[in-house]
Amino acid sequence: MKTPMNKTLLALLALATLGLSQASHASIKIVACEPEWGALAQELAGDKARVYNATSALQDPHHIQARPSLIAAVRDANLTVCTGSELEVGWLPILLRQSGNPAIQPGKPGSFEAASYVHKLEVPTRLDRADGDVHPGGNPHIQTDPRNIGLVADALAQRLAEIDPANAGYYQARHKDFAARWQSAIQRWDKLAAPLRGEAIVVQHKAFPYLENWLGLTEVATLEPKPGVEPTSTHLSEVEALLKQHPARMIVRAAYNDDRASAWLSQRTGIPAVELPFTVGGSDKARDLFGLFDDTIERLLKVTR
Secondary structure (H helix, E strand, C coil), rough: CCCHHHHHHHHHHHHHHHHHHHHHCCEEEEEECCCHHHHHHHHHHHEEEEECCCCCCCCCCCCCCCCCHHHHHHHHHCCEEECCCCCCCCCCCHHHHHCCCCHHCCCCCCEEEHHHHCCCCCCCCCCCCCHHHCCCCCCHHHHHHHHHHHHHHHHHHHHHHHHHHHHHHHHHHHHHHHHHEEEEEEEHHHHHHHHHHEEEEEEECCHHHHHHHHHHHEEEEEECCCCCCCHHHHHHHHHHHHHHHHCCEEEEECCCCCCHHHHHHHHHHCCCCEECCCCCCCCCCCCCCCCCCCCHHHHHHHHHH
16 A cells, blocks of 8 residues: 555656656757747757757846856757847857857857848948947847747758757647747737837837837837947937927837836836837746737737727
């Protein structure tokens, strides 16, 4: 006869066995530079991959420390999934160099740059550091348009099959399922967000051109005087004056942005400040890619109601 203690021990052994079994299924190790790509990689790779996110939604992806734990993760990776377009230029090259991992160096199959598979906006006509944090290949914040996520998914599924051909059929099947659910979700978001078309917005950082392009929003001002330069009191006063001539419906910032500048301008002008999750994990509701856009649309619509 089994005692309660024996039952507990058996249950713990079963859970441990299940964990070992699931771990044994993981064929590849993926390091995602940003949470959105970690979430996408998990959608496509399922239990065939272990995914490590190098950053969180509350970190500025431009400025990350190449800490030892990150170097160790990259050293063991079969695939890195990053935005590219020089978003990670301040820290990823250090990780790659110190990892000593030849499989994930630029140009190798183990190096995947999401921005390479979408049409970039805000490509500069000149390169001058005096203009602030300008990206030569265009604005890298492609994840705020779900249509871009779909394009990246197409390419990433192919790359997974390339580096792990034994499970190619598995990745293809998961991609087919994800693509169907994703397209259905985009149609739903398009309908929900229709009232936003034509609305004027102020942004804290030049982080939302793809969102604006998708939803038909019009950017009338930026709180940063130059990309990557913290808002100054002088510039904020200039924005306040500008908004008297060109009113906006909302002031938009990412979850990782300091809220003081947008709060100041909101108090002075009466324009609501809206914090968007920006990536997976940026809010309680943005727990995955679907929740990311569900919550983004909901937060934007609250202002128009």
